[in-house]
Amino acid sequence: MGNRSSEDAVARLMAEMTLAEKIGQLNLLAAGEGLTTGAATDTPLAKRLDAGEVGAIFGTKSLASAQALQERALAGSRLKIPLFFAEDVIHGHRTVFPLPLALAASWDMALIEATAGFAAAEAAAEGLHQVYAPMIDVTRDARWGRMAESPGEDPHLAGAIAAAMTRGLQGTDPAAPGRVAACLKHFVAYGAPLSGRDYDNASLAWEDLLEIYLPPFADGVAAGAASVMAAFNAVNKLPMHAHGPLIEGWLRGRTGFDGLVVSDYTGIRELSAHGLGAPATVVLRALAAGIDMDMVGEDYLTHLPALAETGLKAPEAGLTLSAERVRALIDRACARVLGFKAGLGLLDDPWRGLTGSPAAPDRAEGRKLARKAAARSAVLLKNDGLLPLSPDTRLALIGPLADDRANMLGTWSVSGRAEDVTPLLEAVGALAAPPPSHAAGCNLVEDDWLIERLNVHGTTVTRDPRSEANMLAEAVAAAKAADVVLVALGEAKEHAGESSSRLCPDLPAPQRRLLDALATTGTPLVVAVFAGRALALGGIEQQCGALLYAWHGGIAGPEGVADLVFGRAEPSGRLPVTLPAAPGQTPLSHAEDPTGRPWTGRFAKFRTGWLDLADDSQPYPFGFGLSYTEVDYGPPRLSATEARPGERISLSVTLTNTGARPAIETVQLYLSDPEARITRPARRLVAFCQVELAPGEEREVTFEIGAEMAQYPLAPSLEAAEWVRDPGRILLHVGPNSRDTLSETLTWLA
Numbered sequence: 001m002g003n004r005s006s007e008d009a010v011a012r013l014m015a016e017m018t019l020a021e022k023i024g025q026l027n028l029l030a031a032g033e034g035l036t037t038g039a040a041t042d043t044p045l046a047k048r049l050d051a052g053e054v055g056a057i058f059g060t061k062s063l064a065s066a067q068a069l070q071e072r073a074l075a076g077s078r079l080k081i082p083l084f085f086a087e088d089v090i091h092g093h094r095t096v097f098p099l100p101l102a103l104a105a106s107w108d109m110a111l112i113e114a115t116a117g118f119a120a121a122e123a124a125a126e127g128l129h130q131v132y133a134p135m136i137d138v139t140r141d142a143r144w145g146r147m148a149e150s151p152g153e154d155p156h157l158a159g160a161i162a163a164a165m166t167r168g169l170q171g172t173d174p175a176a177p178g179r180v181a182a183c184l185k186h187f188v189a190y191g192a193p194l195s196g197r198d199y200d201n202a203s204l205a206w207e208d209l210l211e212i213y214l215p216p217f218a219d220g221v222a223a224g225a226a227s228v229m230a231a232f233n234a235v236n237k238l239p240m241h242a243h244g245p246l247i248e249g250w251l252r253g254r255t256g257f258d259g260l261v262v263s264d265y266t267g268i269r270e271l272s273a274h275g276l277g278a279p280a281t282v283v284l285r286a287l288a289a290g291i292d293m294d295m296v297g298e299d300y301l302t303h304l305p306a307l308a309e310t311g312l313k314a315p316e317a318g319l320t321l322s323a324e325r326v327r328a329l330i331d332r333a334c335a336r337v338l339g340f341k342a343g344l345g346l347l348d349d350p351w352r353g354l355t356g357s358p359a360a361p362d363r364a365e366g367r368k369l370a371r372k373a374a375a376r377s378a379v380l381l382k383n384d385g386l387l388p389l390s391p392d393t394r395l396a397l398i399g400p401l402a403d404d405r406a407n408m409l410g411t412w413s414v415s416g417r418a419e420d421v422t423p424l425l426e427a428v429g430a431l432a433a434p435p436p437s438h439a440a441g442c443n444l445v446e447d448d449w450l451i452e453r454l455n456v457h458g459t460t461v462t463r464d465p466r467s468e469a470n471m472l473a474e475a476v477a478a479a480k481a482a483d484v485v486l487v488a489l490g491e492a493k494e495h496a497g498e499s500s501s502r503l504c505p506d507l508p509a510p511q512r513r514l515l516d517a518l519a520t521t522g523t524p525l526v527v528a529v530f531a532g533r534a535l536a537l538g539g540i541e542q543q544c545g546a547l548l549y550a551w552h553g554g555i556a557g558p559e560g561v562a563d564l565v566f567g568r569a570e571p572s573g574r575l576p577v578t579l580p581a582a583p584g585q586t587p588l589s590h591a592e593d594p595t596g597r598p599w600t601g602r603f604a605k606f607r608t609g610w611l612d613l614a615d616d617s618q619p620y621p622f623g624f625g626l627s628y629t630e631v632d633y634g635p636p637r638l639s640a641t642e643a644r645p646g647e648r649i650s651l652s653v654t655l656t657n658t659g660a661r662p663a664i665e666t667v668q669l670y671l672s673d674p675e676a677r678i679t680r681p682a683r684r685l686v687a688f689c690q691v692e693l694a695p696g697e698e699r700e701v702t703f704e705i706g707a708e709m710a711q712y713p714l715a716p717s718l719e720a721a722e723w724v725r726d727p728g729r730i731l732l733h734v735g736p737n738s739r740d741t742l743s744e745t746l747t748w749l750a
Contacts, residue, residue, distance in 0.1 A: 003358055006342030010335055013347075016079060019308055019327070022334040025055035025081065026300045028262060028293040034065035050076040053301060055293060055337050058086040058132075061415070066127030067354050076534065082350030084341055088414050089131035090149055091115070092554060093122035095366035096409050096416035099496075099532055100135060100161075102377040102551030104151045104576035105625075107666045107690060109164040116168025118366050121178040124353055126361035129344050130181040132229060134165035136216040137186055141587035142580060143196025145500030147530035148411050148552070150191055152576030153589045153622060155212050156685045159219030164390075166223040174226050175345035177358050184220040186231035186264065188246060189213040193233060196500050202232040202642070206715035207678065212591075218255050226343060227260040230291055232267055239274040241267045242282065245718050247290035260340040262293040269297040277317040279303060284312055284321055284329075291599055292333040304330060324481055344597040367556055372562025372569075374553035376664075379573035380626040381537075386524050386545035388567025388628060389484060395436040396478040397425055398518065399488035400444040400511065401530050406460040406655045407444075407490075409495030410552030411532055418460075424488050424528075424558035431566045437482060439516075440464055441475035442510040444492055454492040461492050468510065472517045479521040486565065487518060487527045487544070493552060496532025504583040506536040529562055537620070538581035551577070567628065572664035572690075573626035574737065581619050587699075587741055590622035590670075590738035591681040623668050623685075623737035629659025631693060635742060638705075642747045645725070649705040649746060653734050657693035666690050667701050670738060672731040673710055677724065680712060705732065707748055 014022075025092050032045060048054045049072040060066045066085045073083045074613050091097045097115045106112065116134070123131055135149040138158050151158035160460075166182045170294060174181040189209060193200035204213075217228070230250065231240040241244065241263055268291060271282035283303040294300040308330060311323040321329075338347070345352040380387070389395065401407060403425040406418035423557040444461050445451060454461045464471060479485045489511045507515075507529075518525055525544040529535065541547055548571075550561050563569035579590045634654035643649050657663050669688075670683040686709045691699055710730050715721035727750040735741030 001047070006339065006347065009342050009347045010338040013081065013338055014331065014335055019330070020305065021052055021078065022330050022630060023301060023304045024051070024053040025334050025337045026330075027054050027298060028056045028058065028295045029054055030296055031057050031059040031061070031065065031069065033123070035068045046072065049073045049538070052077045054083060055087060057086045058295070059460040060085050060087065063125070063354065063356055070354055072348060078654065080350065081338070082346045084344060084346060085127050086130040086132065087123060087128050088412060089119050089123045090131070090133050090135065090412040091410065092119045092370070092413070093126070093415050094364055094417070095119070095122060095370055096413045096420070096554040097370050097373050098323060098377045098553045098557060099410040099551055100149050101152060101576060102553060103373060103534070104157060104161055105379050105551065105573040106373065106376040106680060107157070107688060108376055108627070109160055111373055111376055112161055114369060115162040116165045117171070120169045120180045121361040122366070123180050124178050125356070125358065127354045128180055129229060129346070129353055130183055131169060131620065132183045132185060133169065134162055134220070135184065135185050136162040136220060137191030138213055138216065139191030139192075140577070140589040141196040142505040142534040142536070143501050143586055144193060145198060145496045145533065146191070146498055147577070148496035148533065151216070151577065154576070154591065154685050155215045157576060157688070158216040162216045162220035163223035165219050166225045167338060170195050170224060170226065170608070175343065175352065181340070181344060182220070183227040183262065184217055184225045185229035185231050185628060187217060187228050187240060187251065188231060189235050190231035190233050196501050198501050199232045203236055205715050206718055206721060210713040210721055214250065216252065216571035221255045221257045225259065227262060227340065228257065229262050229264055232264055232270065234274060239276060241271055241291055242276055242285040242289045243422060244289040250718065259605070260292050260336050261290050263291050263295045264297050266297040268294050268299050273713055277314055277319070280307060280312060281314045281317050281319060283307065284319060284326065285317065287329045287333060289323070292336045302717045325465065339554065353468045357369050370554050371556035371559045371563070374557045375563045376568035377551060377553065377573050378561060378564055378571065379549040379575055379624070380546070380571035381549055381620055381624070382541050382544065383626055384545040384546040386484070387565060389434055389565055391432050391566055393432070394434065394481070394483040395428065395432055395545060396439070396482035396485045397428055397436040397488065398439050398441045398475045398478060398485055399514065400440055400442055401490055402438060402440065402488040406458070408530065408552060408557045410493050411500070413554070416555065418554040422559050424561060427562040428486065429559040431568070434714065436486070438480045439475040439478045440471060442468060442471055442514040444510070445508045446510050454494045456494055460494065472514065475525065476517055476521055479483060479518050479523045482523055485518055485523050485525050487515065487525055488530065489515065489527060490530035491532055491535070493532070505533055506583050514558055515540065515543055523538035526565065528566060530557070534577040534579050534586070536580045536583045536585070541694060543724055543738065544705070549575075570662055571625065571627050572666070574623050574666045575620060576620045576622070579620040588619060591684050593679045594682050621737050621739040623666070624739070625737070627661070627663045627665070629657055629661040629665070630697065631663050631665045631736065632656045632658055633735060633742060636732070636744045638744050638746060640682045641745065642749055644749045645707040650702050651705055651732055651734065651744065652700055652702045653742070654698060654700050655691065655693060656698045657695055657739050659694050662695060663688060663693045665693060665736065668735060668737065669703050670733040670741060671709055672733065673712070674731060675724070675728050676712065676726055677714065679710070683738060685738070705746065710748065
């Protein structure tokens with residue numbers, strides 16, 4: 001973000017600032033209730049602003065609130081240094097798009113960039129300068145609730161999404177009208193917690209860190225991301241808020257990142273609970289590691305003034321810093337904060353983005369984009385010719401999410417409003433004649449304690465006072481009177497998200513009983529699953545004629561489902577995560593390492609081998625998804641079967657749409673390295689592309705293969721890591737998903 005003029009502006013300010021003013025710039029606080037322009041409030045936030053002790057604010061809910069806070073901050077700053085304003089804009093702002101995990105299922109980078117661009121324009125119109133997105137934590141454990149916000153299980157797909165979202169949020173300049181600064185999070189391996197427990201630590205091989213969890217951050221930095229947020233977890237015993245080798249070493253040293261690093265909510269204070277020392281000690285550990293701003297905890301504000309005078313000797317923590325060194329670290333962090341503000345244009349114009357111009361984008365256009373995104377994100381897992389339905393089908397719409405608004409928004413939709421959602425009952429009714437009959441059939445969940453927990457951010461789950469027997473009887477009667485039943489099942493919005501780990505990520509028991517009852521009616525079932533994670537669906541496919549994984553699709557999620565059900569849109573979503581057949585199979589991914597005794601014979605698929613899982617109940621593989629047509633893959637062809645490093649080889653495959661409907665096909669290329677210095681994943685995604693095929697159309701798709709695709713890290717430690725490539729054969733697999741591929745062998749010569 002820096003340039004010569006902004007560097008000069010930062011240098012001039014730094015030369016004039018007092019130590020207290022520099023420390024104040026490192027303080028990142030929550031807006032709370034905000035302030036009113038001209039009000040003489042005596043709140044803690046107002047006092048901080050009056051004393052020039054705040055560098056930025058997050059969580060403002062209106063342009064007027066941001067304006068009032070900026071006015072107060074400028075009045076309290078001797079040098080008139082402005083605030084910047086931030087917010088969680090995870091999958092849209094007021095216009096809520098599908099969950100990040102759902103958008104990942106589109107595999108459509110142009111679409112993802114467009115949704116981020118619209119979100120940026122809405123956020124900027126409310127005076128926001130930075131958003132805490134994209135979240136690019138690769139995750140392979142469905143028990144972890146924040147899978148909902150993730151890009152899924154694959155680093156290559158996650159890296160493409162990191163770049164697309166950064167481009168959408170920032171454009172070519174985050175200071176431009178209608179743009180905001182991206183903040184890559186959570187750095188790093190937050191998506192790899194032990195047992196899927198949120199906030200838990202990650203213990204993993206350095207090779208896995210370098211090849212799975214770090215690459216999406218490198219891709220986001222390469223796309224120009226202006227800021228990064230540290231993760232709550234520890235990586236290999238060192239908490240990320242004190243992980244200098246990864247923040248100052250890898251992030252800044254290896255990728256060249258020169259932007260702002262912020263803590264997560266009280267993340268610096270929590271280092272003491274991690275066992276890293278007393279409050280003053282952990283403050284210096286965080287500052288030395290490269291955490292530039294302290295979110296909410298105010299630990300920098302509390303401890304740095306004294307530490308800058310005395311330094312610190314903490315032999316129990318292996319930390320000794322002179323006062324001079326402490327002041328140098330304060331200067332480093334303050335210069336980064338000011339540089340970030342300069343890059344946003346705020347040092348030139350403190351009111352940049354706070355004047356109400358440009359106005360918010362047209363929400364009607366946003367809704368069209370949200371509806372398209374919902375349809376493109378849903379994944380068709382099964383279809384026995386049942387879909388698409390004719391609009392004159394006698395349809396029964398049954399399930400606890402059939403007439404739901406609030407849960408469709410999904411987790412972390414902080415500025416979304418339930419009244420903006422068109423529920424599935426209305427969306428289907430708008431396209432069907434006659435309109436569908438309706439029955440809830442069951443409660444979403446049955447335990448009172450769980451209902452209370454799911455309503456932690458407002459009531460989204462209520463209990464029907466009728467008995468389960470009565471609700472089931474009503475649903476069965478409606479099903480028997482219909483030609484087809486559309487069953488709306490899944491999770492509440494707060495089933496997924498932060499601090500929402502689940503021991504058994506599957507459909508709640510009342511919904512399973514409802515599905516069992518409906519299956520006995522003999523009426524064909526179309527099941528739509530609205531969820532925030534990879535739920536275990538084993539057995540469901542045997543009870544229905546069509547199965548659609550719809551995720552939490554945002555304000556237009558149900559409308560996107562209706563478009564697919566009636567054939568107004570073509571199914572094109574592909575899974576960004578492996579769906580386990582049973583909860584106990586997680587963690588699970590397409591890129592598992594082979595073992596010395598792989599499963600063979602009837603247990604070959606995904607090496608299941610579970611005694612309590614039928615061998616015909618298999619996971620849905622990464623990259624899987626069906627269309628309303630058939631696309632045939634011809635045999636892959638290599639331009640050469642041998643090559644030397646530096647040469648480029650092409651792999652081509654001919655696709656043919658053999659059906660009567662158009663297709664959007666996501667062609668996926670995987671690589672295996674069967675003879676390496678260390679065990680390599682069974683297959684890795686290395687490239688993909690989407691092509692549109694008209695009925696009967698034939699098209700050739702070509703991928704370019706380079707030796708760098710076969711590189712991998714050897715890492716006895718982070719500092720000693722090196723990337724190597726071996727001569728010899730590699731296997732290239734091309735197909736519509738990670739399982740159903742055709743292969744060719746390419747040999748790299750020494």
